[in-house]
Each structure stands twice: as C-alpha cells, then as structure tokens.
Amino acid sequence: MASPVNPPRGMRDFLPADKARREHALGVIREVYRAHGFDEIETPVVEDWSRLHAGLGGDNEKLSFSILKRGITPEALAAASEAGNAEQLADLGLRFDLTVPLTRFYASHRAELPPVFRAIQIAPVWRAERPQKGRYRQFVQADIDIIGESGALAEIELITATSEALSRLGLEGCVIRVNDRRILFGLLAHCGFAPDQHDRALITVDKLDKIGANGVVEELRELDDAAAERLGGVLAAIEPALVGDGIPLTGDAIRAVLPQDPAAGGEPSGLDAGVENLAGLGEALTGGLPEGVTLRFDPTLVRGMGYYTGTIFEIAHPGSGSSVGGGGRYDGMVGRFLGQDVPAVGFSIGFERVVDLISLPEDDGPDAVALVFDAEASPADLAALKRELVGRGHRVRLEKRQKNMKALLDRVAAEGFAGFANVRAGARRADELEIRPLA
Template sequence: MVRMASQVNPPRGMRDFLPADKAKREHAFSVIKRVYRDHGFDEIETPVVEDHARLHAGLGGDNEKLSFSILKRGLGAEALAAAAETGDAEQLADLGLRFDLTVPLSRFYASHRAELPPVFRSIQMGPVWRAERPQKGRYRQFVQVDIDVIGEAGLLAEVELLSATSRVFAELGLTGCVFRVNDRRILFGLLDHCGFAPETHDRALIIVDKLDKIGAEGVIGELRELDPEAAERLGAVLAAVEPRLAGDGIPLTAEAISAVLPAGAAAEGVANLAEIGAALEGVLPEGVELRFDPTLVRGMGYYTGTIFEVAHPGSGSSVGGGGRYDGMIGRFLGQDVPAVGSSIGFERIVDLIELPASTGPEAVALVHDADAAPADLASLKAALVARGHRVRLERRQKNMKTLLARVAEQGFTRFANVRAGERDVDALELRELSA
C-alpha cells in the first residue's frame, strides 16, 4: 500500500529537525549551558512525566488546561464510561506529560532539599508538551530552558538571574534586547489605588494582561464590568504611561518609576525594582537594557514579586521571561521557600541566531571510488579522527559539484579524493571546500 505524504509527517504541532537545524540548536544549547554554569548554576534533570494530580494542583495556571494526560493501563469499557459520566479525569489518568519545568522543579526541590545547598541555583533544559492550537511560533512539543534560584529571599536572586540571562543573549549575538520589568506588588497597589475590590484583583489582572491584544480601550471596557469607576481611574493611569512606553521607555530608577505611578502606590515594589536597577548598573552587557513596564502582568498567578519579560526587535513575541514565585514550593513542603526563575524562549531565539563558522576540529569529507576497500577507508578515517578531525565517507558520484556543495553546506571544510588501494593518510591531498 502506498502511504500518503501526510501520513509520514510528524504529528501536528511537532517537528523534525534536519542536521543543519539540529546543529544550530546544539550551538544554542552549548552557549546557554556554558554561560549559566559560569554564573554558578548547576544542571539537573527531571522526568518528562509527573503525577496527574500534581500537574493539576493549581500551580500551572491556564497551562494545566493544555496538559497531555496519560491513560491508566488496563482501562476497560466500563471504566471509560464511568469517567465520561462523572467527568472525573483522575479515573482515567494517573500521569501526565509536563507542561513546563517549574512544577517539576518544585517537586524535585521538595524531594531532595536535604541534599542541596541552602541557596540552590539550577539549570533545566528539556522538552515540554502542551495541547496548543498549532500555529507559527506555537508548538505542542517545544524546548524550555530555565534557571532558578531557590532559598534566597533577597533581591540578590533577581540580580543574579537577570545578569546571567542577559549574558546568554549577548553571547548568542542577540543585541537590542530589552528586559521589561515590573513587580506584582505594584500591580496590586495600582488596583487598590484605583478602587478595585481585593476579590476582583486576579480577574482584573487577567484582563490587563490582554493589553497587547485588545488595546487600552478593550481592557478598560472589560474592566468596567468589574467596577466602572475603578476602570476609568486605571484607564487614566494607562493613558499617562503609554507615551513613555512607546518612546524610550522608563528607566529602572525610583524617580522614573514613581513619576508614572500614583503618589504612594506600592512603595515596597518601587523600592525593590529601583534597587535591582542600581545593582545591575554597569553589570549588564552592551546592547541590553532594563526598562520599567507597569503594564506587564505575566499570566501565571503564582508570581509574588518581581516579574520580567525579554523583548527583541527580531521577534514579535517575548523571547524570555520569569519572576519570583515564593509560594509554589511550599505547596509541596508545607512551608514557603523563596524562589525566582527565568525561562528562555528557546524555539524563538533559535530562529534569530546564526550558526557561527566552525572553530572546532576540521571537518573532512573523504570522497572515495566505488571499488575502494572498506578496510582502507576505515584505516584512513580512523587516522584522521585520531588527529582531531571530523570525518565522513562519501561515495564518488557523477555530479561532484552537487556532492561537494552538499557536504560544504553541512559544515565540512575540506575534502580528499581516495582512489582504490590508497591507505597512507599522509599522502592524501586535503583540498578546501567553499560553503
């Protein structure tokens, strides 16, 4: 039976990567890992599967609705029918694929706290899964790269996190990055000042988070349903801030932040951001800026203090983000543990970077005659590999131009013709390849 082309494509929302794509991804991985390790972070690994109940414990916000569940083994028709009737998902699934790396990290820390230092700095890199509606830039399987500082209650954690993350973007050649920074305490202070009742705060922030999608008028329109007068007051604040955000932005200083906020609103959050800005002055690499953005919300409800997102002129969406989530780990331990995390939008930055010219061992293609003896080819290849080269055997073909262009495109820099009977590696003539 002939299979249709659509039947051999990857599942919808997931992707294959050709060698050139994989090489660029591995380059990004290596840069990220090196920079974060240089900043004192240690890599850990967690399972891709977690308990279903843990993934649906209210820690993951809206992402919980997008999680993939794994059916229990041995379910019969009666069990499936009973679960369908009651709507109880846990009758069907006891495990699920992780939808982010923060929930697994929280479980990991709760499991291994006694074996870890008082302040633990972690790196996690790996795939996660969400039942997204596939579209450009959104996939059902994608890679997340996270660093977290657990156990440090002071703003030193944010300073380390922002410093290390900014260095990653610089090392990847992504200049022009702007870190938009806010504090959840400023957001709640603004809502209080404008007159929103405390019980409406979470709903109000969900609406404000739509600002880039529906605009200020749309946001104020939805907020009027919660409190018309409070919505108008917040609208006036947004109207005053908008020109500053559209211009050069708002520096992360107490004076600049206070100038765009109502007098006395969220003094603790303002002081926190100003101190972070002062600590990072002269530390961030060239081409990276910190800017205050009072409209930044980040949709995850577990954030408790500093929040940030990273914008790059080459991307229409954020290329990173994170914040402080002091209450999450306590859900596992029974006591609060301070924590701050940062996630890089790996799939987006890979689209923005270029793979640098190879600086490692020279890559050599041995183009051999069809009748060259396997033993001779194996001997030549082993000798070149032992000298530090990357080596590939390529059978000679009629169209040599196409062959050489292909291996050059795949990163090979030199080639040698190997005739039948050749076995002396020193006699090979290594010739230059041009990409």
C-alpha cells in the same frame, strides 16, 4: 502516490543542520549557566496528575496531556468521561513546564541540597496548544532557578546569567522588560478594584497587547465600571513613556510614570516595596550587562502565571513577534509541597524562538572533513584514513563521488563540514590527502 508521513500535529522533526544549530545553542546556554554557579538537574517527563492540576500552573493546566490509568476498562472510561471527572481517568500527565517539577524535586531532596540552590533545567515539555508559528505541542525550555534566597541578589544573578547567554548566542537588541506584581496590585487598588478582584483584573490587563487599552477597560467594566475607567486613564498616561527607548530601571524614572495618590500623600498604597525593589535591581545591574542587552521598566507587564509574587521579567527581541523568555519570583509555590514557605525565583529562555534567531558560528578551520572517494577505493583504505583523521580530532564523513560535485559539496557544507579531500584509489594515509576548505 503515497501521502507524506508527517510528525504528529504541533510536533517537529529536525534535519541534521537544524539539530546542529540547536545543540550549539544548548551548549552555549549550559556553559554560561554553569559558569555562573548553577547545577543541572533532571526530572521525569511525567508527574502525578494531581500535582499538575494543583492550581499552580494557571491556564497551562488546561493544556496538559494526561496519561490514562493502566488497565482502565472501556466501561470505566465511558462513565468517567460522561461525568467529566478526569482524575478518575488519569493518574499521571506530561509536564507542561519545568517549574512545577522543580518545586516537587526541591521538596523531595531538600536535605541533600545547599541552603541556596541554583538549578539548571533544559528539557522538553508538552502542551495541547493550537499549533501556530512559534507555538508547538512539544518544545524545549531552558530554565535557571534560585531557591532559598529571598533578597534581590537572586534576581540579579538570574538577569546577569541570562543576559550573558543571550549575548553569547549572538542576539543583539534584546530588551529585558521588568515589573513587580506588587506595583500591579498597587495600581489596581489605586484605581478602586477590590482585593478579591485583583487576580481577575490582571488576567484582563495581560491582554493589553492584543486588545488594546480600550478593550481592557471594556472588559473590566464587568468588575467595576468606575475602577475600569480610572485604570484606562492610568494606562493612557503610561503609554507614551513606553515608546522609543522605554522607561529606564531607575527609581526616579519609575516614580515619574506611576500615578500619585493624594489621599496617601505620595505613591499609591502598596507600591513602595515594588518600586524600591526595582530601583535596587536597576542600580545593581547598571554597567553589568553585556552590550546589546537593555533593562527597561514596564508597568504594564503582567506575566500570565498567577503564582508570581514579586519581580517579573520578559525578554523582547526585534526579530521575534513574541517574547523570547521570561520569569519571576514565585515565593509561595514550593511551600505548597513542603509545608513551609521557601523563596524562589526563575528565568526561562524561550528556546524554540531563540534558536530560530541564531546561526551556527563559522568554523575556524576544516575540522569537519568530507572524504570524497572514487568507486575503486578500497573499503579498508577508506576505513584506515577515517580512523587516522578521527584520531587527530577531525569529524569525518565518507562521500562517494558524484557527477554533480557542486551539489554534493553544497550539501555537506550545509551540514556543517568545513573542508573536503579527494581520495584516490590506493590512498591510505592522511598525509597523502589535500584537505581544502569548502569555502
């Protein structure tokens, strides 16, 4: 017996029902984002190798797929491999996210774009992940970004649009966890970590949900034993506030869970801007989100990408063991390509995780019709029937009658057809058919 032919490891095929559900979700997301004033763009699936490894993508750079230079000889390949010099081997690579291509796109086309540019990008990306549930080597990202707006209005627009998209997809119980990197840096400074230790410390804090507070403290002792111990106390004090309904995104609730610095006579140094930013977001968004979407402050939220500079957010859903979306402000990233700072912030829906949580809506009527025909039916008659029904706006599938009609009708129902009609020999006009709902 021949072995099954499977897609490459970490990549997937999609059957018609799966593809229909994905296209429905993509259509909803696009419609909502366009209604909120975002415009869709498209960038190449490959970027220059040097751009993909410019230090902007964090750990994702290590997971990127490289494309060998054209015409490279086996001798050159062996020499570069032995030297560990990947740049001698590759000049291009598959994109590992949509943010790096967007910043390059903006730097290339800034003169043709409005002062504040609102972009939609929905496209596949590739990472050399270890395949597991919810993690694939090829997957779709659905991003919206605002470039050129430095104020909180950008975050408000992103959260509002993303919340409506989640609601329109039928996802209930979504919690958008929000933090500010300035609050994280302020907490680290309050605990005694030196500024040059902050990035390294946040990498460890980002593991909190995996290794727990004790694990974070033990790992951070390598940087500063006393500072790690103080951070452990801060985390222990914050933890009770995160259970249950969590921490509301209000100034009073945020300040209530942050440690006070007696030396400063108030909040720890460096926290003011972050606290005021989040309090303003919470106030602006109060009453403005759809039912089923909640905003909460989470001072332990880090987001692993080192390019974030201010607000960060992540979507949690009770049906998923991982986040189903996230993003944040990355003001310094565009400037790496443009030579001058440009404010930017983005929000990405984790499409592969979201699409597993939704169902296709039920059809209001039998717009998708299966015509079940006898063997004696004329091909010309069948073609005429199909042409007439398609002209009336139906989706039409021709199916030859089988002995097991239940199996046939179950299959076409699973493939999205809502109605069927039996076609007898000689039938040529749609009015001669009785279209019955499959339900």
